[in-house]
């Protein structure tokens with residue numbers, strides 16, 4: 001199912017838009033005009049990648065500076081070890097849509113524990 005994210009015209013280059021779905025997904029508009037969608041939560045700890053820094057096709061986590069490749073979700077810089085999921089993006093009539101991945105997300109241990117009802 002394609003989820004409408006926002007209008008491309010409302011997402012300036014170099015910025016991100018977070019979708020409040022579960023788990024949250026963020027759409028990034030690069031300086032080169034490309035649009036990518038990845039899981040918003042860093043795989044290291046509970047940080048929003050939409051609040052991070054976008055440089056080229058990489059986003060840097062605002063908490064401990066891990067870097068993720070927006071094209072593949074791969075970790076380019078530690079301390080994160082696991083990749084973030086990537087999601088398919090479609091732009092139609094100026095609207096950005098996201099097709100959520102069916103793969104299991106790599107959520108950080110603190111989030112997994114919270115979802116399981118344990119201490120955060």
Ligand code: FES
Pocket residue numbers: 042043044045046047061062063064065066078079080
């Ligand atoms: S929370 Fe992202 S690198 Fe630690």
